[in-house]
Amino acid sequence: MANILIADDDPILVELVKFRLEGAGHVTSVASNGEEALDQIKSDKPDLVVLDAMMPIVSGPEVLRAIKSDPETKDIPIVMLTARKGEADVVTAIRSGAAEYLTKPFIPQELLVRIEKLLKEVQ
Amino acid sequence: MISSWMFYNTIIGGSVWMAGVVIAIFGLLVLRRYIAERRMAANKRIDAAITRSYLRRVAGHRPEGDEKSWTGERRLAAVSQIQALLRGGERDRLMQIAELDGLLAATLRRSHSWRRSERVSAIRMLQRFGSEACVARLREMLARDHSQRVRVEAAFALAAAYALPPPRETMRILGMTARAPSKLDIALLRASAPEYPEQLALLLEDDLSPVWRAQVIDSLGWSGNVGFIGLLEEAARQEDVEVRCAAMRACAKLGHPGGREFIISALHDPAATVRTQAVSACSALGLKEAEGDIRRLLCDPELWVRLRAEQALEALAEGIGAASSTFNHNTMMDYG
Amino acid sequence: MTWAGFQDAAAQAVIAVAFFCFIVVFLRNAIGLAQLLIAGWVFGTRIEPSEGARELWQRYADLAMPITVIAPAYNEELSIAESVKALLALEYPDHEVIVVNDGSKDDTLGELLRVFEMEKCDRKQIAKLQQTEIRETYISRRFPNLLVVDKENGRKADAANAGLGFARTPLVCVIDADSIIEPDGLLRAAEPFMHDDGRLVAVGGAIRIVNGSTVKGGSLQEISVAKGLVPRFQVVEYLRAFLTARVANAHTNTLMLISGAFGLFRRSTLVEIGGYRHDTVGEDLELVVRLHRHLREQKRDYQLAFVPDIVCWTEAPAGLKGLDNQRARWQQGSLETLQRHRRMICNPRYGRIGLLAMPHIVLEDILGPPAELVGYLVLPAAALLGLLDPMMAVAFFFVSIVFGSALSVGTLVLEEQQLRRTPTAKDLLRIGWAALIENFGYRQINLWYRLQGVLRFVKKDNTWAAVPRAGFNAN
Numbered sequence: 025m026a027n028i029l030i031a032d033d034d035p036i037l038v039e040l041v042k043f044r045l046e047g048a049g050h051v052t053s054v055a056s057n058g059e060e061a062l063d064q065i066k067s068d069k070p071d072l073v074v075l076d077a078m079m080p081i082v083s084g085p086e087v088l089r090a091i092k093s094d095p096e097t098k099d100i101p102i103v104m105l106t107a108r109k110g111e112a113d114v115v116t117a118i119r120s121g122a123a124e125y126l127t128k129p130f131i132p133q134e135l136l137v138r139i140e141k142l143l144k145e146v147q
Numbered sequence: 148m149i150s151s152w153m154f155y156n157t158i159i160g161g162s163v164w165m166a167g168v169v170i171a172i173f174g175l176l177v178l179r180r181y182i183a184e185r186r187m188a189a190n191k192r193i194d195a196a197i198t199r200s201y202l203r204r205v206a207g208h209r210p211e212g213d214e215k216s217w218t219g220e221r222r223l224a225a226v227s228q229i230q231a232l233l234r235g236g237e238r239d240r241l242m243q244i245a246e247l248d249g250l251l252a253a254t255l256r257r258s259h260s261w262r263r264s265e266r267v268s269a270i271r272m273l274q275r276f277g278s279e280a281c282v283a284r285l286r287e288m289l290a291r292d293h294s295q296r297v298r299v300e301a302a303f304a305l306a307a308a309y310a311l312p313p314p315r316e317t318m319r320i321l322g323m324t325a326r327a328p329s330k331l332d333i334a335l336l337r338a339s340a341p342e343y344p345e346q347l348a349l350l351l352e353d354d355l356s357p358v359w360r361a362q363v364i365d366s367l368g369w370s371g372n373v374g375f376i377g378l379l380e381e382a383a384r385q386e387d388v389e390v391r392c393a394a395m396r397a398c399a400k401l402g403h404p405g406g407r408e409f410i411i412s413a414l415h416d417p418a419a420t421v422r423t424q425a426v427s428a429c430s431a432l433g434l435k436e437a438e439g440d441i442r443r444l445l446c447d448p449e450l451w452v453r454l455r456a457e458q459a460l461e462a463l464a465e466g467i468g469a470a471s472s473t474f475n476h477n478t479m480m481d482y483g
Numbered sequence: 484m485t486w487a488g489f490q491d492a493a494a495q496a497v498i499a500v501a502f503f504c505f506i507v508v509f510l511r512n513a514i515g516l517a518q519l520l521i522a523g524w525v526f527g528t529r530i531e532p533s534e535g536a537r538e539l540w541q542r543y544a545d546l547a548m549p550i551t552v553i554a555p556a557y558n559e560e561l562s563i564a565e566s567v568k569a570l571l572a573l574e575y576p577d578h579e580v581i582v583v584n585d586g587s588k589d590d591t592l593g594e595l596l597r598v599f600e601m602e603k604c605d606r607k608q609i610a611k612l613q614q615t616e617i618r619e620t621y622i623s624r625r626f627p628n629l630l631v632v633d634k635e636n637g638r639k640a641d642a643a644n645a646g647l648g649f650a651r652t653p654l655v656c657v658i659d660a661d662s663i664i665e666p667d668g669l670l671r672a673a674e675p676f677m678h679d680d681g682r683l684v685a686v687g688g689a690i691r692i693v694n695g696s697t698v699k700g701g702s703l704q705e706i707s708v709a710k711g712l713v714p715r716f717q718v719v720e721y722l723r724a725f726l727t728a729r730v731a732n733a734h735t736n737t738l739m740l741i742s743g744a745f746g747l748f749r750r751s752t753l754v755e756i757g758g759y760r761h762d763t764v765g766e767d768l769e770l771v772v773r774l775h776r777h778l779r780e781q782k783r784d785y786q787l788a789f790v791p792d793i794v795c796w797t798e799a800p801a802g803l804k805g806l807d808n809q810r811a812r813w814q815q816g817s818l819e820t821l822q823r824h825r826r827m828i829c830n831p832r833y834g835r836i837g838l839l840a841m842p843h844i845v846l847e848d849i850l851g852p853p854a855e856l857v858g859y860l861v862l863p864a865a866a867l868l869g870l871l872d873p874m875m876a877v878a879f880f881f882v883s884i885v886f887g888s889a890l891s892v893g894t895l896v897l898e899e900q901q902l903r904r905t906p907t908a909k910d911l912l913r914i915g916w917a918a919l920i921e922n923f924g925y926r927q928i929n930l931w932y933r934l935q936g937v938l939r940f941v942k943k944d945n946t947w948a949a950v951p952r953a954g955f956n957a958n
Contacts, residue, residue, distance in 0.1 A: 035191055036228045039198040047206070129234040155878035158509075162881040166889035173892050173915055176899040181908040267530045296530060299678075327680035330546045450609060454651070 026143050027051050031061035032076035041074055044132045058087045065097055077106035092121040101142045197225040205240045223250050230275055242276050251276050267300050274304035282310045306338035313346045314339045328362050336366040344370035361389035368397025376405040383409045388418040395424035399431035414440045419449035430459035438463055494870050501865045504858030507850050508883050515890045518731035525734050526901045548676055549577040550669055551650035555642030556582055556660040560589040564598040569701030571626055575669040579628045581646040586636025595631050599623040612644035612758040640759035640766040647758050655750045661798055662744045663703055668794035672747045675788040682786045685748045687741035688794030689725040692718050703796055708910040715917035716925045717799045722894045733789035737840035743767035745795035765816015772824050775836045807932045814936025817848040852933040884922045891918035
């Protein structure tokens with residue numbers, strides 16, 4: 025069981041990811057924009073973050089950079105979600121420290137499997 | 148004097164009347180917006196509840212929530228958003244459940260609307276459902292809808308569901324050959340190539356105009372059928388420049404070096420566009436043996452050929468990994 | 484001539500002027516109504532764009548024609564890096580960005596070179612359309628689709644031409660350095676090219692005013708409506724221009740203006756006519772008029788399209804200071820274009836462009852502003868002197884003001900019914916209020932600024948006074 029933050033402005037996507045993760049016994053919290061996400065990451069120190077690339081106020085990649093540059097939060101694994109298909113985006117995301125990268129539409133089972141694998145690696 | 152007085156009076160009255168009507172409509176729209184704003188939070192909750200309910204049903208759980216207050220419209224909107232995020236088996240199950248809920252019936256009704264825009268949104272929804280009934284309705288719309296735009300949209304939806312009719316039928320229904328090909332026409336032909344490769348080849352026996360002949364040859368490249376190399380070789384010798392270009396593109400797309408010889412000889416084609424396409428094909432196929440000929444094209448009289456040759460040499464030097472990216476470069480160019 | 488004779492002649496002249504003003508104002512408003520009705524019809528029957536960029540991506544990714552975005556930059560040191568990042572991040576399958584540093588006096592170039600790790604390259608220019616010298620070209624080590632062209636200082640037209648000469652893609656998109664392009668703006672604007680069978684040469688798109696909204700990192704974060712009245716008046720004006728006039732013009736094949744803030748063109752056609760002209764202050768209007776002229780003279784079958792979806796946001800003058808200059812410049816540019824292409828006016832050789840579109844510009848830009856201003860003075864005066872039916876003076880005010888308000892509010896109705904990009908009901912009301920009161924004062928002030936433009940045209944004033952703009956962070 026892990027504490028997972030879902031940062032996305034699309035309520036339907038949040039519901040989708042939440043349903044899966046809670047079904048697998050994890051505890052979730054939600055941030056609906058990049059600013060909220062950063063605040064929650066700093067205060068709650070979740071075990072993992074599911075991060076949408078396109079978010080209002082502070083975008084996904086910016087949140088990612090901020091998390092990775094803070095020594096207290098830099099070890100939190102990040103899973104990025106995006107609508108983009110371009111290879112360049114995958115490279116940028118991985119280079120800036122995302123542990124995993126999924127494009128929408130995705131298979132929820134795959135997201136869960138990848139998250140659990142990451143959580144095992146951390147422990 | 149009376150008549151001019153009447154005239155000015157009409158103007159004054161008309162202005163006031165129109166301003167009144169328009170402001171009243173505007174007031175109603177503001178009110179509508181205000182009400183929607185008031186309800187936004189509640190609607191968000193409902194959307195989340197609908198989403199949760201469908202996700203539970205997809206996963207085989209008992210549904211929860213107060214379903215009676217959910218309108219068909221809200222459900223359809225939610226389903227449409229969920230399906231855009233899902234892939235694989237869960238998406239299919241979601242669409243089946245939505246169909247059981249009668250959401251498809253509403254969409255089918257909408258596809259008969261007298262408004263063109265309504266029919267087109269129905270088509271987009273039918274494409275997402277993708278069941279037998281949807282495909283049947285889409286076919287009917289492709290064949291019978293009186294609006295050309297709606298027929299094109301229906302054809303696209305069918306292409307997305309891998310259910311296009313044979314290319315000859317598509318071309319006839321959309322009246323393609325009577326006009327110059329648009330990007331959408333090309334897309335439809337390419338989309339039908341994997342399923343109907345032989346039928347495409349048969350089209351070449353028709354009395355087609357060179358532009359359309361070129362498009363058919365171009366789509367052969369998307370069939371994934373290497374057996375067409377012979378046909379492409381023949382096309383590469385034809386008189387029409389467009390047809391020769393298409394043969395080069397198709398060969399590059401097939402990704403099989405069987406056409407090596409005629410591609411390399413096309414590097415010396417009298418038409419500059421054919422030379423450019425041949426260079427692109429060489430770099431897409433990674434034909435190292437063409438390097439010498441391409442290097443000579445660096446002094447080609449035509450600017451586009453020189454630029455393309457430069458890029459191709461770079462790509463060939465970088466090796467096989469560059470093959471896909473050079474193909475992108477190829478599409479970047481404007482041969483005009 | 485006797486005194487009585489003189490009086491009589493003067494009276495006759497006043498009456499003639501009054502009637503002329505009345506007819507001009509009446510015609511302008513009647514055409515405005517026709518445009519509103521046509522736009523309403525177009526919106527009512529149009530096929531809504533597919534839901535969001537996501538779907539467009541899925542459907543058209545491999546078919547979209549590659550685009551080169553040309554962004555001329557002059558003294559943009561502070562914002563250039565963010566703007567270029569936003570341009571590179573635009574959603575489009577295949578686009579290149581060419582930034583033309585137009586001899587900036589600040590460190591615009593240095594900023595670009597540092598942020599994007601640029602290195603010198605010898606990119607060949609395909610067509611030399613600029614009049615100034617190119618100093619150097621640079622490519623980025625990080626972004627393969629970014630090219631920076633450094634050149635001597637010229638005008639925006641010159642910088643755009645230089646970039647155009649380096650473009651290699653079938654389509655080019657010319658923008659202003661401070662244009663904020665919608666993330667899916669390129670996709671939307673390129674959509675007409677999907678349906679095109681080779682006739683389409685250019686596409687314009689709706690432009691909105693960014694004042695009051697939150698801009699961060701070169702992209703729009705939150706839409707809002709400015710507090711000041713002047714920007715709000717301009718919001719109404721832009722809506723009228725883009726949602727009714729342009730939509731109606733495009734529908735009747737008489738689109739005469741694609742804004743310099745965002746325009747998508749077929750590269751080959753633009754190169755063929757030599758790009759923008761350097762010697763006018765209204766190069767965007769002149770370009771489209773010349774495009775029509777060239778293609779009509781060559782008897783080619785062509786088409787210009789307009790997408791009513793918003794493609795781009797632009798900063799408008801925040802106060803009357805700045806607005807005066809902009810409006811005078813627009814007026815001057817329009818007159819220069821009309822003068823240069825005067826033989827097209829009412830010339831049947833140019834089809835509906837010559838017979839309808841050009842005379843309409845004459846009505847709007849040459850006759851309109853003075854006729855309305857003079858009308859405000861002459862009609863009441865003539866009515867008081869008993870030369871005219873007082874009803875006519877009253878009717879004049881109703882046509883220009885009440886009817887004008889109705890047209891503006893009508894446009895807002897279209898916007899709210901179709902695009903719904905005003906954030907809240909409250910903002911909607913605030914714009915509605917601006918639409919009503921713009922006819923009392925603002926509109927007349929504008930007419931005055933435009934007369935200044937006429938003066939500048941007569942004096943052949945060619946200086947380009949910079950328009951003071953409020954920075955994005957200032958408000």
